[in-house]
Amino acid sequence: MDADITDPSDWLSTPLSSLSTLDALLRCRICRDLYTAPMVTECAHSFCSLCIRKCIAATPASEHPCCPICRAAVTEVKLRRNQVVEEVVGWFRAGAREGLLSVAREGGKGRKRARVDDQDEKRSEAASSAAAEVRRSTRARPTAYVVSTSSSTSLLTITSSYQEIPPSPEPTTDGAYVNLDDDDDGLVPCPVCDKRMTVKQVTRHIDSCLSLKANTSSSSSTTPSSSTSTKPKTLLASSSTTPPHQKRLPKIQYSMLSEPKLRQKLQDLKIPSHGNKQALQARHSEWVSIWNANVDRSVPRAKTQLLRELAAWEESLDRFPAGSRVSAEGLEEWGVKHKGDFRELIAQARRNLPKRAEAKAEVEGEAELESDKAAE
Amino acid sequence: MESQNAHPAAGYSSLKMQDAPASAVDGHSVTKRLQSELMQLMMSNVPGISAFPVSDSNLCQWTGTIAGPEGTPYEGLTYKISMTFPANYPYRAPVIRFVSPMWHPNVDMSGNICLDILKEKWSAIYNVQTILLSLQSLLGEPNNASPLNAQAADQWDNNKAEYKKSLMAHYKDIEELADE
Ligand SMILES: [Zn+2]
Ligand SMILES: [Zn+2]
Numbered sequence: 001m002d003a004d005i006t007d008p009s010d011w012l013s014t015p016l017s018s019l020s021t022l023d024a025l026l027r028c029r030i031c032r033d034l035y036t037a038p039m040v041t042e043c044a045h046s047f048c049s050l051c052i053r054k055c056i057a058a059t060p061a062s063e064h065p066c067c068p069i070c071r072a073a074v075t076e077v078k079l080r081r082n083q084v085v086e087e088v089v090g091w092f093r094a095g096a097r098e099g100l101l102s103v104a105r106e107g108g109k110g111r112k113r114a115r116v117d118d119q120d121e122k123r124s125e126a127a128s129s130a131a132a133e134v135r136r137s138t139r140a141r142p143t144a145y146v147v148s149t150s151s152s153t154s155l156l157t158i159t160s161s162y163q164e165i166p167p168s169p170e171p172t173t174d175g176a177y178v179n180l181d182d183d184d185d186g187l188v189p190c191p192v193c194d195k196r197m198t199v200k201q202v203t204r205h206i207d208s209c210l211s212l213k214a215n216t217s218s219s220s221s222t223t224p225s226s227s228t229s230t231k232p233k234t235l236l237a238s239s240s241t242t243p244p245h246q247k248r249l250p251k252i253q254y255s256m257l258s259e260p261k262l263r264q265k266l267q268d269l270k271i272p273s274h275g276n277k278q279a280l281q282a283r284h285s286e287w288v289s290i291w292n293a294n295v296d297r298s299v300p301r302a303k304t305q306l307l308r309e310l311a312a313w314e315e316s317l318d319r320f321p322a323g324s325r326v327s328a329e330g331l332e333e334w335g336v337k338h339k340g341d342f343r344e345l346i347a348q349a350r351r352n353l354p355k356r357a358e359a360k361a362e363v364e365g366e367a368e369l370e371s372d373k374a375a376e
Numbered sequence: 377m378e379s380q381n382a383h384p385a386a387g388y389s390s391l392k393m394q395d396a397p398a399s400a401v402d403g404h405s406v407t408k409r410l411q412s413e414l415m416q417l418m419m420s421n422v423p424g425i426s427a428f429p430v431s432d433s434n435l436c437q438w439t440g441t442i443a444g445p446e447g448t449p450y451e452g453l454t455y456k457i458s459m460t461f462p463a464n465y466p467y468r469a470p471v472i473r474f475v476s477p478m479w480h481p482n483v484d485m486s487g488n489i490c491l492d493i494l495k496e497k498w499s500a501i502y503n504v505q506t507i508l509l510s511l512q513s514l515l516g517e518p519n520n521a522s523p524l525n526a527q528a529a530d531q532w533d534n535n536k537a538e539y540k541k542s543l544m545a546h547y548k549d550i551e552e553l554a555d556e
Binding site: 005007009029030031032033051054055058068069271272273274307311312313314316317319320 | 387388405406407408409411412413415416419420436461462463464465466467468499500501503
């Protein structure tokens, strides 16, 4: 299990409590985690690529996919990368968050008590106004929470300790560039001529390849300037945001496909192809979402990594009930399987709780408690 | 479903699962999302609602409580609900039921709830907290246009005293529900 669940509330007990707002703003409202490959919709809302793609994929065929926040219609092909947000999150996640948090916790020792009481008040205000907001709203919309806990907090004095923040690593350049193609020769095909070469070569090769192709195909044409129009459509569509060798997978109309044909599709993609049609369809749909979301990453991951993600998804199907079919036996089994995980979670939640409680208490030895925690 | 008989790792034999820490593949899982919600509920401590997984080990089955809103016939009463999360949560709504016997126009005698945000109006950004708050407000603002409990709807509209009487006749203290 992932023991590291971060939350915007992590900041509230520190003098940098207004960073709670920034922290919340950098999170996807669907998965509640910091954005991964954020995409902006036509209605200007942002979600992780995988989250919004899975959301669209989960929409019944009879309905039009809509934005989870404002219910405006969304179209998968119109999603665009939110580059700036991705870079900010990359910086935040790569160490800035942790660094700032530890500085904040350290710097907060002196005036902690006053600050936290202040925050507690704000927090309960925020909670009750959020509750009021929900109550006020019509039943159709429990107007989702905007996590803006401290809107007016006096701007934090970022002291000289700011320099202690460890420099954030470059946004994930370490994940060696990956071969997304099925073949494991480390090479990718040029999208134009299909010749195999390294990724670096492709970027250099592609321009010459395109103009070559343009020249040959426009030999019948009188205007050589028409070369742009001969660019392959797929390339034109994605060239602004995606490296050309990473092709998105098309969606499939599953109802039009027989089980053997669908199984063949999965085999062609080299993903597991066992199970009945329903299982095949669910797996294919999940794979398309995982694959296409990976294309949206500035540094995509290797196919083996994506397969692990698919395997983890498949495993979660066994742990959680399918749709409305909920069997008591299944739940029992699940419980036995994940006992350890859960203990860890509760322990983690408890570790976080005392921050509030102890700040409220009039404890002389507060500083010691804090330094104990810092030593953890 | 055939795949349930197979070992989860079936078909993934080429993967060395131990190579990847769970966190690396689990980033968007339903488990992680529910953990985050649990954390939020524990940290924010909104009065009048609570929710927690049923046992130390079961993250897809939660139990919750809702305090009746002030100024409604439910004031001072506390109701228990069950929440079951599907594998494709939050893309699909959890199944919510009143465990406490409930007298309400939009709740049937088995505890099934008719609430649009749990059905066709569900959104992936809704969460346990928004569900609990919506249910709480439903108690004071029933939708009598399409009631599951017609008698309750009629009483609500025409005879509040009778409504309160029926409500109390069905009510069970949460302590008495411990074994259910
Ligand atoms: Zn997300
Ligand atoms: Zn929107």
